[in-house]
Amino acid sequence: MSSITRNIFGTINRTINYWYIPLVVGIIFIATGIYTFVSPLESYAALAILFSISFIISGISEITFSLLNKKLLNNWGWFLALGVLTLIVGVLLVINPAISQATLLFYVGFLVLFRIVSFH
Template identity: 45%
Template sequence: METVENYRGTYKYWWIMLIIGILSILCGIWVFRNPVESYFALAVYFCIMFILFGIGEIVNAFSNQRVRNWGWGLAIGILDLIIGFILLANLEWAIDILPFAVGFILMFLGIDFIGWSTQMQTFRIPNWGWVLAGGILTLIFSFLIIFHPLFGVFNIIIWTGLAFIFGGISAVMFSFALRK
């Protein structure tokens, strides 16, 4: 039977989640302070992340050639790399699909926080409710981004900023719970 100490012991680098949370909160504040610049920055960031994920998948595929079906990871990596470079060369396309990309990324992040909160509750780690609330709010904001992207740049900026802030708060609370 696992104990709270065993659960926390697997997260000796709790401070990484704290840094991610703080950076996420700061990013959310920056989004509100610089709405036009942040929208274009998000589009460029989106393109760069596709490229970095592609490189990561390619490196992972080559380092795991003994694993069955490693070629699919290589193919996905190459596809991500190509999509990233195409979008970076055509930022108008990236700007158009940005609400959907951000919405889906935040949706998966919200689901992660909800899952982490249930694990925290199972191990009776305090503040699991804050992580759950942050995950639910991140999920709600992600759905608003996905299903209402036509409200314009203003809408994506507000929901993205709020999602970064609530996701950051959840990450900070999660890191404090792991630290104890």
Template identity: 45%
Template sequence: MATTILSSAQSAVKNWWVSLLLGILYIIAGVWVFQTPLASYVSLSIIFSIFIFVSGISQIVFSISNKSDIQNWGWYLAGGILDLIIGILLISHPLMTMAILPLYVGFWLLFQGFMAIGLSFQFKSADIPNWGWLLFLGILTLVFAFLLLANPVFAGLSIVYMTAMAFVTAGIFRIFLAFGLKKMKNAID
């Protein structure tokens, strides 16, 4: 446990604002989807593709910029590469994306939820306060992912609202993560 990302990373937290920026972008996307439900399904495939692509690039930059300070930086890199590949696939096949969007969203959220849960336990082991909220938001993200994957036909009808809620919960998680990393940075400094 002593070699977890949070107990050994000293300058990894210098880029805490990346998580904050991603959280704000996710929340903005969620609010936008709520406000435009009819037009959202078509545009959701485009917007979602771009968000996954940008998220992948951000995670790759974060992992590479902190590879000497994070012992398990490869997991961040793997997550970023996975997001980047999914984003490229979604952008390059827009008609197919609209047909199978619930599955793409479901599996992407599944990965994000498991990552959030893992990070919350790392926060707990590093005695970072409010780690329980991160765990709760990660579980909530998993619930949305399982709902999308359980019934893709129904999910196609309700994907706009479920995706909006998932973006909002993932955004809140990222913001909590950013402030936890910032607290850790202040403690290290």
């Protein structure tokens, strides 16, 4: 048996040992989906908070990425601008959660639109 074959079978055996992980994740997703249908307002509030935090983390990571790679990237300024914009949107959403729930769709829509335009 070759080294590659043993490596593949070893990977499969290790994967099979943890078969319950996708089952647990699936049960959590099903429970989350049921909770979303039962209480949509609370779910939307939680989603607004989750998006706010993810925008802040994404903005900080994009700013860091652009500054660390400015010698390697030709258009590093666009990455920096997008990171600053994402960070500002995240901070605005965290500052006022009531307004963020009402305007979350617009923030997400305009941010995605800006991303599409900036990379083409």
